[in-house]
Amino acid sequence: MNRKIDIIRSLTYRLIKDFYLLPTKTDEISSLLSNTYVTLARKFKNMSYIIKLIDGDSLEYENILEDIEKTKNLILSSKQSLRPIAVSYFFMFSDETFSFNKSNLSSSLQYINKEKADISVTFVNSDTCEVYTEDRSNSLQANILIFAKEEYEKIFHPEYKIYTEEDIMLLIKDIYEKTTAPKSITPTKLNTFSITKIFILINVIIFILGLVLKEIAGGRDILFEYGAQQNLLVTHNYQLWRLITSMFLHADFLHLISNAYFLFVCGEIVEKFLGRTKFVIIYLVTGLAGNLLSLILLDQGTYSLGASGACLGLGGVILYLILNKKSEFRKHFRNMTSFAFIILFNVFYGFLLPGSNINNWAHLGGFIAGILMALFFA
Secondary structure (H helix, E strand, O other): OOHHHHHHHHHHHHHHHHHOOEOOOHHHHHHHOOOOEEEEEEEEOOEEEEEEEEEHHHOOHHHHHHHHHHHHHHHHHHOOOOOOEEEEEEEEEOHHHHHHHHHHHHHHHHHHHOOOOOEEEEEEEOOOOOEEEEOOOOHHHHHHHHHHHHHHHHHOOOOOOOOOHHHHHHHHHHHHHOOOOOOOOOOOOOOOOOHHHHHHHHHHHHHHHHHHHHHHOOOOOHHHHHHOEEHHHHHHOOOOOHHHHHHHOOOOHHHHHHHHHHHHHHHHHHHHHHOHHHHHHHHHHHHHHHHHHHHHHOOOOOEEOOOHHHHHHHHHHHHHHHHHOHHHHHOOOOOHHHHHHHHHHHHHHHHHOOOOOOOHHHHHHHHHHHHHHHHHHO
């Protein structure tokens, strides 16, 4: 079997299955399986995305340039509409033609992209597995190409399933027949409301309520007295509710804002990937785990409050996804290394500030619990 045909069929199957990239019309399905030139497309938000998988050796060089020129004109004309177009090419060449085409097509693309045509191109040497990308694309385009390149690298593993025309046709038929096919590239689309934003709103409301009660009580902090985690009261007076209520209290406005921002960023990701129910469980369990660890390791006279343990628990879940679900995660987020660094920095930076009021053990406990919860759920 022709290696490039295997590559094109397998990439076609995976892009249809994972990104819902489909032929734009039902009558194009048969031409989609021509084996040497496959075009898939989908609409997402305010953009239309097209990816072309092409056996470059099956076309004359002039025909490739003509195709790219037509694509450029299509893209430029679409910029006048409400739904602009972005196109990604995935060319496969033999070792004999790879260097020539890569060099000359790259030069042509540099000229074409000066006109602000949103075209990105990946060149693949189907004999040596060398991959080269001319990427001037937006986020989703780049993520599709990253996914395609990762799938390409897996294809030659002995255990990788090579998909056939029949597999592709059955998959397309199944998707067209489903009335509830996903309409978003994210695993869970939040159609009605976001639990993350509700948790943020709860924290804000409680903070404002605390200020109002403090004003009414002549400076006495009622919520702190009855809600903060005071270790002595928890262990000796069995006021166990403080392990939960302290997660919704904050010392000052800066404390609230920093936790709310971290919760917004990490919470939205976890909620989209794992769903609302699992998000709520993770948030409460990791926050409780952080408070329990600080209860065990800190002095009896210690008090603490804040959502940091729960927030770092969400960070632990995301770090697990980054390290163990890389290909799925890259479809949605590009700067994974930077994101992982920010999470780890927030976990450990307090240990570098001796004498600070940061509850490092709550951070660490929530973070570790988050990783364990991810192992259980993800």
